[in-house]
Amino acid sequence: MLSLIRPAVVSMAFFTLLLGVAYPMLITGVAQAAFPSQANGSLIVMGGKVVGSELIGQNFAKAQYLHPRPSAAGAAGYDASASSGSNLGPLNEDLAKRVKDSAVAIRAEDGQGVIPADAVTASGSGLDPHISPQYAALQADRIAKARGVEPRLVRETLAAHVEGRVFGVLGQPRVNVLETNLALDARYPLRQPPAS
Amino acid sequence: MTWQGWAEIALTLAVAIGLGWPLGVYMSRVWNGERTWLDPVFKPVERLVYAGCGVDATKSQTWFSYAAALLAFNAVGFFLVYAIIRLQGVLPLNPQEFAGVSEHLAFNTAVSFVTNTNWQSYGGESTMSHFSQMAALTVQNFVSAATGAAIAAALARAFIAHRGEGVGNFWADLVRTTLYVLLPCSIVLALVLVALGVPQTLQASALATTVEGADQKMSLFAVASQLAIKQLGINGGGIFNVNSAHPFENPNPLTNFLTAVSINVLGWAAFFAFGRSALAGKDIRALVMAAAILLSAGATGIYLAETQPAPALVAAGVDASQNMEGKEVRFGAAATAAWAAQTTGASNGSVNGMHGSFMPLGGGIAMFLMMLGEILPGGIGSGIAIMVVMALLAVFIAGLMVGRTPEYLGKKVEAKEIKLAMLAVLVVPLSMLGFSAIAAILPEALKGLLNHGPHGLSEILYAYVSTTANNGSAFAGLTANAPWWNTTLGLAMLMGRFVPIIAVLAIAGSLVAKPKLAPSAGTLPTDSGQFVGLLVGVILILGGLQFFPALALGPIVEHFQVLTTLAAR
Numbered sequence: 003m004l005s006l007i008r009p010a011v012v013s014m015a016f017f018t019l020l021l022g023v024a025y026p027m028l029i030t031g032v033a034q035a036a037f038p039s040q041a042n043g044s045l046i047v048m049g050g051k052v053v054g055s056e057l058i059g060q061n062f063a064k065a066q067y068l069h070p071r072p073s074a075a076g077a078a079g080y081d082a083s084a085s086s087g088s089n090l091g092p093l094n095e096d097l098a099k100r101v102k103d104s105a106v107a108i109r110a111e112d113g114q115g116v117i118p119a120d121a122v123t124a125s126g127s128g129l130d131p132h133i134s135p136q137y138a139a140l141q142a143d144r145i146a147k148a149r150g151v152e153p154r155l156v157r158e159t160l161a162a163h164v165e166g167r168v169f170g171v172l173g174q175p176r177v178n179v180l181e182t183n184l185a186l187d188a189r190y191p192l193r194q195p196p197a198s
Numbered sequence: 199m200t201w202q203g204w205a206e207i208a209l210t211l212a213v214a215i216g217l218g219w220p221l222g223v224y225m226s227r228v229w230n231g232e233r234t235w236l237d238p239v240f241k242p243v244e245r246l247v248y249a250g251c252g253v254d255a256t257k258s259q260t261w262f263s264y265a266a267a268l269l270a271f272n273a274v275g276f277f278l279v280y281a282i283i284r285l286q287g288v289l290p291l292n293p294q295e296f297a298g299v300s301e302h303l304a305f306n307t308a309v310s311f312v313t314n315t316n317w318q319s320y321g322g323e324s325t326m327s328h329f330s331q332m333a334a335l336t337v338q339n340f341v342s343a344a345t346g347a348a349i350a351a352a353l354a355r356a357f358i359a360h361r362g363e364g365v366g367n368f369w370a371d372l373v374r375t376t377l378y379v380l381l382p383c384s385i386v387l388a389l390v391l392v393a394l395g396v397p398q399t400l401q402a403s404a405l406a407t408t409v410e411g412a413d414q415k416m417s418l419f420a421v422a423s424q425l426a427i428k429q430l431g432i433n434g435g436g437i438f439n440v441n442s443a444h445p446f447e448n449p450n451p452l453t454n455f456l457t458a459v460s461i462n463v464l465g466w467a468a469f470f471a472f473g474r475s476a477l478a479g480k481d482i483r484a485l486v487m488a489a490a491i492l493l494s495a496g497a498t499g500i501y502l503a504e505t506q507p508a509p510a511l512v513a514a515g516v517d518a519s520q521n522m523e524g525k526e527v528r529f530g531a532a533a534t535a536a537w538a539a540q541t542t543g544a545s546n547g548s549v550n551g552m553h554g555s556f557m558p559l560g561g562g563i564a565m566f567l568m569m570l571g572e573i574l575p576g577g578i579g580s581g582i583a584i585m586v587v588m589a590l591l592a593v594f595i596a597g598l599m600v601g602r603t604p605e606y607l608g609k610k611v612e613a614k615e616i617k618l619a620m621l622a623v624l625v626v627p628l629s630m631l632g633f634s635a636i637a638a639i640l641p642e643a644l645k646g647l648l649n650h651g652p653h654g655l656s657e658i659l660y661a662y663v664s665t666t667a668n669n670g671s672a673f674a675g676l677t678a679n680a681p682w683w684n685t686t687l688g689l690a691m692l693m694g695r696f697v698p699i700i701a702v703l704a705i706a707g708s709l710v711a712k713p714k715l716a717p718s719a720g721t722l723p724t725d726s727g728q729f730v731g732l733l734v735g736v737i738l739i740l741g742g743l744q745f746f747p748a749l750a751l752g753p754i755v756e757h758f759q760v761l762t763t764l765a766a767r
Contacts, residue, residue, distance in 0.1 A: 005252075006266055006267060006270040007270060007274075008251060008252050009251035009253045009271075009369055010267070010270040010271045010274040011274055012247075012250045012251045012252075013247060013250075013251050013271065013369065013372070013373065014271065014274045014275060014278060014337075014341075016247050017337050017340065018333055018337050020381075021337045021340045021341075021376070022333035022334070022336055022337040023332065023333065025336070025381065025384070025385070025423060026332045026423040026424070028385070029388045029389065029392070029398055029420070029422060029423040030398050030399065030400060030420055030423070033392040033398035033399075033422065034398070034399070036392075037392050037393050040392055040393065040394070040395045040396065040397065041392055041397055041398045041399055041422075042397060042399050042401070042404065042418070043397045043399070043404045043416055043418050043446065044395055044397075044449070045404055045406070051407060052405065052406040052407070053406055053409055054406045054408055054409070054414060055404070055406070055416055057395060057445040057446060057449045058416055058445055058446070059445075060406075060408040060409070060410075060414055061408065061410065061412060062409070062410060063410065064410060067409070071527070078412075080414070081414075082414055082415060082416035083323060083324070083403060083415045083416065083417045084321070084323070084324060084439070085321075085323065085417075085438050085439045085440040085443075086321075086439055086440060087440060087443065087523075087524045087551075087552035087554075087674065088523065088552075088555065089524070089555060089648055089649075089674045089675035090523065090554075090555060090648070090649065090675070091554065091555065091649040091656075091675070091756070092508055092509060092510065092521070092523075092555070092557050092558060092653075092756075092760060093651070093653065093756065093759055093760060093763065094510075094649055094653070097510045097523065098509070098510040098513055098514075101510040101511060101513070101514045101516070101523075102510075102513060102514045104514075105514040105515065105516050116517055117514075117515075117516040117517060118516070118517045119508075119511055119516060119517050119518060119519070119521070119522040120522045122511070122514060122516050123511075123521075123522040123523040123524075123525075124523060125443070125522075125524070125525065125526050125527070126440055126443030126524045126525055126526055126549070126551045126552045126555075127438075127440045127443040127444045127445060127526060128440070129444065129445055130445070130527055130528075131445055132526070132527040132528050133527060134527055136517075167202055167451065168451040168452050168455070170202070171205040171209065172209075172451035172452060172454070172455050172533070173206075173450070173451025173454065173528050173529055173530065173533055174451075174527060174529065174530035174533075176527045176528050180409070183409060184409070187409070
């Protein structure tokens with residue numbers, strides 16, 4: 003029996019030190035030295051304050067901003083310490099109701115254009131930082147009106163923020179909501195605090 | 199559907215097989231104890247470990263001693279993980295100040311990571327401390343994968359032996375696979391992932407004030423180091439609740455591609471390694487072909503399903519060209535379909551989209567790929583081992599048709615091997631269907647469901663299929679962190695892992711003692727297209743006959759409900 007237990011215990015202790023301590027510490031050390039921004043969450047700092055991460059979506063409700071997708075993370079959505087999808091099945095009535103409500107709200111705000119699927123569906127993570135270029139374009143007129151600029155200018159900014167497929171095939175074209183909103187604020191700042 | 203979508207799926211599957219070949223040659227050298235370029239680094243470490251363990255790593259063990267060593271090692275792993283996560287509240291590196299987890303969650307989680315399943319009844323970012331993630335879970339990600347590889351190495355030796363006795367040394371297989379294969383691959387992948395945006399820090403979180411003035415707390419971890427081995431070791435347990443759908447765990451299409459390839463690459467490598475070590479490269483290429491055909495069909499089916507009109511989208515009058523509920527914009531239906539097929543074909547279980555929100559047939563195919571026994575290409579080593587069991591059954595069935603004693607790779611396949619093969623293959627439906635049947639009528643179990651009707655049954659079935667197959671993905675609507683679920687899912691994982699392992703090692707023990715025969719005119723060629731067809735047929739018939747009734751009550755009936763809903767508009 004001892005001939006079994008000794009190697010099992012000794013090897014597990016060795017593996018715990020090597021793989022559970024040395025390996026993650028080595029990767030952490032190299033990562034912090036070589037890629038400090040990525041290693042700490044790709045945070046966006048403006049005027050000394052962290053306004054978010056380029057990888058993590060956040061809520062936007064004001065008219066002058068691009069709005070993100072619905073989110074199932076946390077009670078208010080976009081809770082980056084409680085990632086979650088809705089996990090509702092395709093025939094779930096709560097899903098049908100939420101999708102319909104979202105579509106009605108978008109039509110009221112952004113007019114009668116074709117609504118892309120991502121605009122009314124919750125992402126897998128609840129933290130999706132992106133929307134489709136179609137959903138971004140749908141919101142252009144509202145944003146232009148709220149900022150008091152020509153829609154053409156807003157559309158140009160949105161188009162400049164479309165990221166294409168990697169190598170032309172991987173993933174989908176997308177617009178980063180936070181980065182684009184920061185760019186809109188920088189280029190077309192509001193003259194006075196918005197009414198909404 | 200887009201041509202880019204099809205191209206991404208084809209590229210992901212093909213690159214995994216293409217990289218698996220050279221890595222398999224290397225893995226075989228490691229199993230065989232041949233010289234490798236890492237010898238100068240790891241030989242001294244190896245010697246030190248064997249000395250500390252008091253084992254002679256050059257001594258070949260009988261199948262029984264080999265299995266005993268394997269079980270002893272895994273038992274120690276179980277108790278260590280159980281202790282660490284129960285006690286994490288008083289252990290270091292716990293900036294989040296998480297308390298120790300409950301008894302039933304600790305049992306479930308310890309079993310889950312030791313069996314290479316990585317089913318998670320908990321949300322990672324709200325439950326596990328840094329120390330638990332590293333010292334308990336990451337370690338098991340490595341060694342449970344090496345345990346799987348070991349059984350393939352042992353089985354390969356049984357096929358080349360001529361009236362032999364030993365099937366190799368478990369300690370050598372375990373230590374060498376971990377040091378020479380898993381660790382270097384993980385270091386490279388982890389650093390590439392950090393460069394591409396995956397966090398790696400000991401901080402608990404970052405705080406932000408959003409543009410609209412709200413506070414946002416973002417959970418952080420040493421993500422990259424665990425992510426790398428979670429994919430390469432075909433484990434699948436995420437750092438975060440939503441696994442590889444989380445933008446910190448999978449920030450962009452390139453990380454998605456690399457980690458998707460990583461799901462399958464070492465599984466395929468183990469196929470090729472088995473072929474080289476068993477001196478049967480051509481025959482194993484037939485097994486690769488059969489697995490690749492079934493996996494491609496699965497990925498195709500899921501992509502087709504996820505681009506069907508979803509009823510909720512159609513009802514709201516929005517674009518329904520793909521089902522985006524539970525999917526990320528940066529990935530879309532194609533990347534999510536490729537991932538879903540790979541993760542369920544390979545006993546990985548990580549997800550980059552929510553399977554519970556898939557269209558009925560999309561989720562049904564994911565389930566079916568797991569029901570086939572995790573052989574496409576399955577876990578490292580455990581996949582090829584069960585695939586060889588399938589091949590034994592295929593030659594046996596062919597042998598019955600022509601009335602000859604079947605042979606496979608020069609070894610006669612007789613009653614004993616077939617009995618053991620049936621044990622390995624039949625314990626799987628027993629656990630999957632047996633537990634599901636009980637849970638479906640037990641009020642205690644039904645409390646955990648989010649969806650009801652056929653989708654609720656799918657949540658139950660998926661849970662036991664996933665845990666028995668040591669996959670770990672979920673229809674996550676199910677709230678599994680309760681005594682009934684944690685306990686029975688834990689038992690399903692144990693049955694699905696160790697019964698087939700012991701059966702495979704017993705088959706190895708039986709084969710190793712037999713004489714190695716030269717092929718004769720009556721031998722069924724097992725490297726031909728005909729054999730590929732026979733094998734695919736056996737796998738599908740076995741899986742289909744066992745599981746079709748259960749699938750008919752879940753995903754299939756739900757599919758027809760979707761069609762009825764759409765037709766009623």
